Amino acid sequence: MKKKFIGANWKMNLLQPELEVLLQELSTNSINEDSIEFVIFPSQIYLADCINRSNLTFGAQDIHSENNGAFTGAVSAEQVKSTGARFVLVGHSERRSVFQENNTLIKNKVNAALNNSLGLVFCCGESLDKREKALEKEFVLSQLEEGVLHLSGQHVAKCIIAYEPIWAIGTGKVANNHQIEGMHNFIRETLINKYGYEIAHAVRIIYGGSCTTDNAKEIFALNNVDGGLIGGASLNFESMNTLLNSF
Numbered sequence: 345m346k347k348k349f350i351g352a353n354w355k356m357n358l359l360q361p362e363l364e365v366l367l368q369e370l371s372t373n374s375i376n377e378d379s380i381e382f383v384i385f386p387s388q389i390y391l392a393d394c395i396n397r398s399n400l401t402f403g404a405q406d407i408h409s410e411n412n413g414a415f416t417g418a419v420s421a422e423q424v425k426s427t428g429a430r431f432v433l434v435g436h437s438e439r440r441s442v443f444q445e446n447n448t449l450i451k452n453k454v455n456a457a458l459n460n461s462l463g464l465v466f467c468c469g470e471s472l473d474k475r476e477k478a479l480e481k482e483f484v485l486s487q488l489e490e491g492v493l494h495l496s497g498q499h500v501a502k503c504i505i506a507y508e509p510i511w512a513i514g515t516g517k518v519a520n521n522h523q524i525e526g527m528h529n530f531i532r533e534t535l536i537n538k539y540g541y542e543i544a545h546a547v548r549i550i551y552g553g554s555c556t557t558d559n560a561k562e563i564f565a566l567n568n569v570d571g572g573l574i575g576g577a578s579l580n581f582e583s584m585n586t587l588l589n590s591f
């Protein structure tokens with residue numbers, strides 16, 4: 345059976361002492377590993393330390409598209425892999441907007457992740473402007489076409505696609521069930537058209553954007569929602585614990 349996926353994207357939060365406390369609390373949590381894959385994405389600087397301290401699974405929030413070279417401040421997929429991290433986020437809307445990452449760069453990062461056998465969490469999602477103009481599906485389709493649909497069926501089957509409408513990230517404005525299910529169904533249909541039923545259904549499509557203890561159970565029960573990518577609510581043990589038990 346396909347496992348549900350829950351990612352805790354800690355973004356640029358937590359100092360070492362706070363991180364240690366949260367990690368300790370989360371390590372004692374009894375997650376049903378047969379049905380849920382739980383992955384934490386801490387700041388890159390703490391990644392190796394987290395892996396050494398805990399039995400949980402970790403991923404990087406970003407990678408460079410090259411394996412090595414003169415790229416001051418950057419971290420490669422090969423370096424991430426060498427820490428023991430297993431996943432990477434690529435194409436998060438904050439990378440796209442704050443760091444001006446375009447679809448070409450994101451595609452190169454996708455390839456770097458897969459070439460280094462990292463589990464890929466590919467993020468996509470529209471702005472409020474696109475949603476208001478009813479262009480959200482067209483926009484997400486272009487992100488998929490330019491970021492992941494060049495992959496072989498074998499590769500894409502292992503990917504996780506995170507639908508995160510930009511207007512719902514960190515705003516407290518959660519997308520409604522109709523909007524979430526509509527986009528998740530659309531992404532699944534796009535995958536079916538390209539790769540066929542079996543491969544398309546192996547892909548996990550997760551939702552992110554103001555997911556909290558108040559709405560997670562309802563969201564995770566929607567058709568074609570295979571889990572969540574959690575920002576703010578992942579920084580607190582009680583809320584993260586509740587989210588992990590929301591299936």
Ligand code: 13P
Binds near residue numbers: 353512555575
């Ligand atoms: P919030 O849960 O804080 O809205 O963040 C979502 C997100 O960006 C996860 O990657």
